[in-house]
Amino acid sequence: MKVCGFSIIRNAVKYDYPVVAAIQSVLPLVDKFILLVGEGEDDTLALVNSISDKIEIHHSVWDDSLRKGGRVLAVETDKAFQLIPNEYDWVIYIQADEVLHEQDYNTIRNAMLQNVSRKDVDGLLLKYFHFYGSYDYVATSSNWYRNEIRIIKNNKKIFSFRDAQGFRKQPNEILKVVPIDATVYHYGWVKPPEKMQKKVYDFQKLWHDNDWISQKFKSNGAFDYSGIDSLSKFEGNHPMAIQGRIKEKTGFSNLTLPKRNFHSKK
Secondary structure (H helix, E strand, O other): OOEEEEEEEOOOOOOOOOHHHHHHHHHHHOOEEEEEEEOOOOOHHHHHOOOOOOEEEEEEOOOOOOOHHHHHHHHHHHHHHHOOOOOOOEEEEOOOOEEEOHHHHHHHHHHHHHHOOOOOOOEEEEEEEEEEOOOOEEEOOOOOOOEEEEEEEOOOOEEEEOOOOEEEEOOOEEOOEEEEEEEEEEEEEOOOHHHHHHHHHHHHHHOOOHHHHHHHOOOOOOOOHHHOOOEEEOOOOOOHHHHHHHHOOOOOOOOOOOHHHEEOOO
């Protein structure tokens, strides 16, 4: 069984993405990792260039006119997927703000081994922790997706769905997946308020035109984290790959929320 990882990234430094941790968390599970780096405005290439000799870096130019439903994210994901050679059986997709936990490696490996020859299985469904505002709290309302496909067969009929949230199979079939007891740790909403505000504003450009954005969002200032509706205190342990950022408080926000938003739940 051969496994390849892949991801896309652009402006990782500018938007404070934990992309190094994301990639490092996948490397023990794969024989090779394909990274598609979009042309950007910072030193992303230097950041990712020396992570590991397992990584094969390719370059891309994003078509930012593909705004309908954040389509450009799916297009870039599909580009990266198509770069994976046919010799690989499984493919692990990780987004630049997602990290796998080493405690789940055996579960993931065993699930891939058990299902590699099954024609009725297209992928594996993983659970999620969505961290919000700091490394200490997770969002718990139904607005946050609880599961998503991050491991798929190397079948080029599979394509990235919507804004690269998940996958479908041509022409538009829902994948046949096996849910496994492994979790993706999502840190996309753990940033200093100023960087979070900038990211939220700029990323609206992947969905909307500038006039609409200027009416709805501020381009600078501090992001207001208090709009969250439901949080739980995180009582577990974070993946080793993200521990350095946590120790340095990289991406940390001093979260101040009304007590009604907190729930005691492991």
